Amino acid sequence: MRKLAFFIPFALFIGLSVFLFSGLFSNPMERESSVLDQPLPAFALPDLQQPEKIWTPDSVKGKPFLLNVWGTWCVTCNAELAYLTELREQGVMIVGLYYQQPTDAAFGEVFDLAALQQEVALKLEQQGNPYQWNILDKDRTLIFDLGVTGAPETFLIDAQGVIRLHHIGDINPQVWQQKLAAAYQNMQE
Amino acid sequence: MIAEYGQLALTFALCISLALAIVPLYGSFKGHQTALQLGNPLSYALFLLTAFSFWALSYAFWVNDFTVVYVATNSNSLLPWYYRLTAVWGGHEGSMLLWLLTLSGWIAAVAMFSRSLPLQFQGRILGVMGLVAVGFYAFVLFMSNPFERSLPYFPVDGRDLNPLLQDFGMIIHPPMLYMGYVGFSVSFAFAIAALMGGKFDSTWARWARPWTLAAWLFLTLGIMLGSWWAYNELGWGGWWFWDPVENASFMPWLVGTALIHSLAVTEKRGTFKSWTVLLAIAAFSLSLLGAFLVRSGVLVSVHSFAADPSRGLYLLAFLLVVVGGSLLLYALRMNSVRSQARYELFSREVLLWGNNIFLLTATLVVLLGTLFPLVHKELGLGSISIGEPFFNQLFYYLVIPFALLLGLGPWVRWKQQQVQPLLKPMSLIAIATLILALGTLAALQSIQANLALLGLLLGAWVGSSAIFELLQRLQQFGSVKQGLTKLNASHFGMTLAHIGFAVLVIGVAMTKTYSVETQVRMKAGEQVELAGYQFRLVEVYPLNGPNYKGEAAELDVSYKGDYVTHLHAEKRFYTVQRSVMTEAAVHARLSRDLYVALGESLNDDSWALSLYVKPFVRWIWLGGLLMALGGLIALCDKRYRRRSAEPKATSEPKETADA
Numbered sequence A: 001m002r003k004l005a006f007f008i009p010f011a012l013f014i015g016l017s018v019f020l021f022s023g024l025f026s027n028p029m030e031r032e033s034s035v036l037d038q039p040l041p042a043f044a045l046p047d048l049q050q051p052e053k054i055w056t057p058d059s060v061k062g063k064p065f066l067l068n069v070w071g072t073w074c075v076t077c078n079a080e081l082a083y084l085t086e087l088r089e090q091g092v093m094i095v096g097l098y099y100q101q102p103t104d105a106a107f108g109e110v111f112d113l114a115a116l117q118q119e120v121a122l123k124l125e126q127q128g129n130p131y132q133w134n135i136l137d138k139d140r141t142l143i144f145d146l147g148v149t150g151a152p153e154t155f156l157i158d159a160q161g162v163i164r165l166h167h168i169g170d171i172n173p174q175v176w177q178q179k180l181a182a183a184y185q186n187m188q189e
Numbered sequence B: 001m002i003a004e005y006g007q008l009a010l011t012f013a014l015c016i017s018l019a020l021a022i023v024p025l026y027g028s029f030k031g032h033q034t035a036l037q038l039g040n041p042l043s044y045a046l047f048l049l050t051a052f053s054f055w056a057l058s059y060a061f062w063v064n065d066f067t068v069v070y071v072a073t074n075s076n077s078l079l080p081w082y083y084r085l086t087a088v089w090g091g092h093e094g095s096m097l098l099w100l101l102t103l104s105g106w107i108a109a110v111a112m113f114s115r116s117l118p119l120q121f122q123g124r125i126l127g128v129m130g131l132v133a134v135g136f137y138a139f140v141l142f143m144s145n146p147f148e149r150s151l152p153y154f155p156v157d158g159r160d161l162n163p164l165l166q167d168f169g170m171i172i173h174p175p176m177l178y179m180g181y182v183g184f185s186v187s188f189a190f191a192i193a194a195l196m197g198g199k200f201d202s203t204w205a206r207w208a209r210p211w212t213l214a215a216w217l218f219l220t221l222g223i224m225l226g227s228w229w230a231y232n233e234l235g236w237g238g239w240w241f242w243d244p245v246e247n248a249s250f251m252p253w254l255v256g257t258a259l260i261h262s263l264a265v266t267e268k269r270g271t272f273k274s275w276t277v278l279l280a281i282a283a284f285s286l287s288l289l290g291a292f293l294v295r296s297g298v299l300v301s302v303h304s305f306a307a308d309p310s311r312g313l314y315l316l317a318f319l320l321v322v323v324g325g326s327l328l329l330y331a332l333r334m335n336s337v338r339s340q341a342r343y344e345l346f347s348r349e350v351l352l353w354g355n356n357i358f359l360l361t362a363t364l365v366v367l368l369g370t371l372f373p374l375v376h377k378e379l380g381l382g383s384i385s386i387g388e389p390f391f392n393q394l395f396y397y398l399v400i401p402f403a404l405l406l407g408l409g410p411w412v413r414w415k416q417q418q419v420q421p422l423l424k425p426m427s428l429i430a431i432a433t434l435i436l437a438l439g440t441l442a443a444l445q446s447i448q449a450n451l452a453l454l455g456l457l458l459g460a461w462v463g464s465s466a467i468f469e470l471l472q473r474l475q476q477f478g479s480v481k482q483g484l485t486k487l488n489a490s491h492f493g494m495t496l497a498h499i500g501f502a503v504l505v506i507g508v509a510m511t512k513t514y515s516v517e518t519q520v521r522m523k524a525g526e527q528v529e530l531a532g533y534q535f536r537l538v539e540v541y542p543l544n545g546p547n548y549k550g551e552a553a554e555l556d557v558s559y560k561g562d563y564v565t566h567l568h569a570e571k572r573f574y575t576v577q578r579s580v581m582t583e584a585a586v587h588a589r590l591s592r593d594l595y596v597a598l599g600e601s602l603n604d605d606s607w608a609l610s611l612y613v614k615p616f617v618r619w620i621w622l623g624g625l626l627m628a629l630g631g632l633i634a635l636c637d638k639r640y641r642r643r644s645a646e647p648k649a650t651s652e653p654k655e656t657a658d659a
Helices: A006-024 A074-091 A113-127 A141-145 A174-189 B003-031 B033-039 B039-063 B071-073 B083-089 B092-113 B118-142 B168-197 B203-233 B244-269 B273-296 B309-334 B348-378 B387-412 B422-442 B452-474 B478-485 B491-512 B617-635
Strands: A066-070 A094-099 A132-139 A153-157 A162-166 B514-522 B527-530 B533-542 B548-558 B562-574 B577-584 B585-588 B592-601 B606-615
Touching: A006 B273, A006 B348, A066 A074, A074 A094, A074 A113, A074 A174, A094 A141, A094 B083, A132 A141, A141 B387, A141 B491, A153 A174, A162 A174, A174 B003, B003 B033, B003 B092, B003 B118, B033 B039, B033 B118, B033 B585, B039 B083, B039 B092, B039 B118, B071 B092, B083 B092, B092 B118, B092 B168, B118 B168, B118 B309, B118 B585, B168 B203, B168 B244, B168 B273, B168 B309, B203 B244, B203 B273, B203 B577, B203 B617, B244 B273, B244 B348, B273 B309, B348 B387, B387 B422, B387 B452, B387 B491, B422 B452, B452 B478, B452 B491, B491 B606, B491 B617, B514 B527, B527 B606, B533 B562, B533 B592, B533 B606, B548 B585, B548 B592, B562 B585, B577 B592, B592 B617
Parallel strands: A066 A094, A094 A132
Antiparallel strands: A066 A153, A153 A162, B514 B606, B527 B533, B533 B548, B548 B562, B562 B577, B585 B592, B592 B606
16 A cells, blocks of 8 residues: 555646646637526616617517627727628628726716717718617626626527527637537528 | 857757766666766756857847847837847747756756766766756757748837836846746756665755755745736736746745755655655646646636647646656655654654645645636536635635744754743743734734734744744854854754745735725826825826837825825836836835826826835735745855765754754
């Protein structure tokens, strides 16, 4: 027994190496989303351009769609607008979830809905409008529940309102082809 | 052409390292004297070639040779000359070259200063280091060559050094850290050489001690500088982040500290033999693991170099050969070794055993915290992250018994200690501890049962124990004055390092408890109060540096109406890398730091500022410095510089023995 004890460090090291080896082939930045295969979390949020209209999980579902988290302040989001618009023209349904950055009253910032509406309308006019409509998440509650780490992020949601895919980062032709297109086509059938 | 010469020198160096790995080892097993004697010239040649190669890369930076890819990605013609030179180790390839330079430096130093060792033993040490060197030289030449050219199409100007690294702390932090990491390869080589020989008297431990101390002291300085740099450069007043790469440097330090103490036991008492060998292997293995974690991209960290799986694969294979091989050798050789010395339950041996247990537990905590997210994910259990609370809480639990033992340890004799004679000094120390801790808090008008009280108690306990013990030891020589000349240096070193630890503990506890901070919006002329200090923003004006633009804020600080100091905080925008950096303004005193970071410009001429008052934060780095200084003094001990090889290990411990 005593002899075997001296092999313990060696055995532990070999065990550790196995994990280090497999760690080499996975991306540490990659996170599994905790909302995968879950129905959309409960929410009741206003439409960005028509605030009197309130969107809920029940009113958005019915058809598979992409839920795209974005903001005019986000450079990468602006860059993907053009390609997303192209997707819309191909018949993909895309809903925007507008990521409003926190306003800090201590720094004299106030939330101005009219100005925001104007800014968004102008931006979409210039860059292309991929969105059927935009949901305004002023206090970032839905964004929090969805586990969004930043913008842009996109969720693929099926006809039953269940989240099937969570993509972090922008959507470009390559990402669409490799990661999203097949899943989206499957849902259509 | 210079860059090509540099690469050529590096290629020669690889060949030399191959020879160094083979020839002396062959000589040691065949008893071939000439082969053994070749070890020294080979070591010197290795160092000279590497130094030349390093100079060649530095020269390319100096003359802005942007045809060299590495220079183009890490420098810029507008970069001041001193940062151009330190940019040599600002990226992966160059920092590996620095690694080689330190490795060959240590090898040459071993060759030079261990001529008094038996030739066979010295040959084995150099051979083992040669083996390690082959792995690293091949890695640099084949997988991360810093001399690669981008001819014929080369950029007109470089992409500039990462602005985070344009700081004085960064100039010396990596070299110190590498001296520490690589320095443990010497202790490692001593242990492996001893394993090869199969002779485990305490001589190898005596020879290994100064080298281990030297490596440890560099690592201490390196970690301390890194912490100091983060504090100044990252702009949010933190000094330790439990970042995976910080952890990677902290683990060899913890094991190295354990090793220093365990070597003392092995040398003085001839016990803990297999344990000490294992620690020597572990300290260097953890250094290698650190290199792997930083350079393979398996973990997310601010320090990570660009991830490249083939590099990671190579380093992992290297790790398997070096660490796996030495642990296997350890398992095969060690099971025949028996310790002969006996000791009682209350003895210095047992207390140092306790020291090792706590340091190793701490290492395990850090290792688990660092690698658990990786393991968790690879097991398919999903992503998790382990943050500060985990480490902090476990370290609180560990440091209490550790510090209590540390206060007791130096008083206790080898072999056996009677309880009775210690009662008086220990109660004196306990009283002094209470007075110091409560007195300090009373002076701050805040006596509460909080972390600060705990830290002060532990720190005062360790500190006053160290000082009383030194005084008592000095008196044994007749008088304190006589003792000062007669007591050996390593005892002074130990005392100083222990005081350093006490200072560090106090610093951490006080800073954690009493730091205050606030984020404010200020216009020129406005004033904000924090912890009794009034910060007045005088003005903010534009700034034009060589490779950056930005703004500078001038503040006046007063305390209860009396002017204290003027602060100058900057916010820089580095034009080439397009990144924003804060240069925090710090006014440092032993009792507190005032720290101001300039934030965003807000729409109406006002600015966002972060203000911090951090009591005792200097003590953290002061403690680190004292520890390193203690190591340096211990290193000067005459015993380590005896010309002749030690005749035989004495099994009787000297009474002046230190740990």
